[in-house]
Amino acid sequence: MVNDSLPPNQRRFFLTIILGGLSTALAVVAGWPLFRFLSPDTGGADVEIVEIPRASVDVGGAHFLTYRGRPVVVLQKSAGEFAAFSAVCTHLGCIVKWVSDPGEFLCPCHAGRFSTDGAVLGGPPPKPLEPIPVVLAGDLLRIG
Numbered sequence: 067m068v069n070d071s072l073p074p075n076q077r078r079f080f081l082t083i084i085l086g087g088l089s090t091a092l093a094v095v096a097g098w099p100l101f102r103f104l105s106p107d108t109g110g111a112d113v114e115i116v117e118i119p120r121a122s123v124d125v126g127g128a129h130f131l132t133y134r135g136r137p138v139v140v141l142q143k144s145a146g147e148f149a150a151f152s153a154v155c156t157h158l159g160c161i162v163k164w165v166s167d168p169g170e171f172l173c174p175c176h177a178g179r180f181s182t183d184g185a186v187l188g189g190p191p192p193k194p195l196e197p198i199p200v201v202l203a204g205d206l207l208r209i210g
């Protein structure tokens with residue numbers, strides 16, 4: 067309810083404040099999802115090293131996990147020989163899959179293929195998968 071006893075310039079000021087507040091609130095509500103989408107994922111960004119049980123990676127198999135907010139894959143090429151890579155395809159950023167037969171990474175988006183060393187075997191990826199340090203410490207694998 068607007069007080070008719072207020073002079074017109076005070077009513078105009080009041081309405082300007084109310085509309086400005088509503089506009090700001092709407093901008094925040096509408097812009098928040100866009101801000102979150104464009105912001106880098108910081109989930110786990112403060113974790114420098116991730117440990118997983120050695121047994122979670124089969125010989126000839128791969129184990130996917132999140133390290134510093136991004137997908138990483140740990141591979142056991144042969145008994146006791148481990149490697150880890152960013153699971154993000156270097157073409158357009160899809161997440162690679164592990165194909166145990168023939169033993170290579172396959173990108174489902176454009177059929178990019180990577181070896182167990184992360185090297186490009188075929189398809190459009192311009193460079194190898196990014197290696198991630200991995201160390202075997204007893205029954206644990208330390209990634210990072």
Ligand code: FES
Pocket residue numbers: 155156157158159160173174175176177178189190191
């Ligand atoms: S995004 Fe992986 S091949 Fe295109």
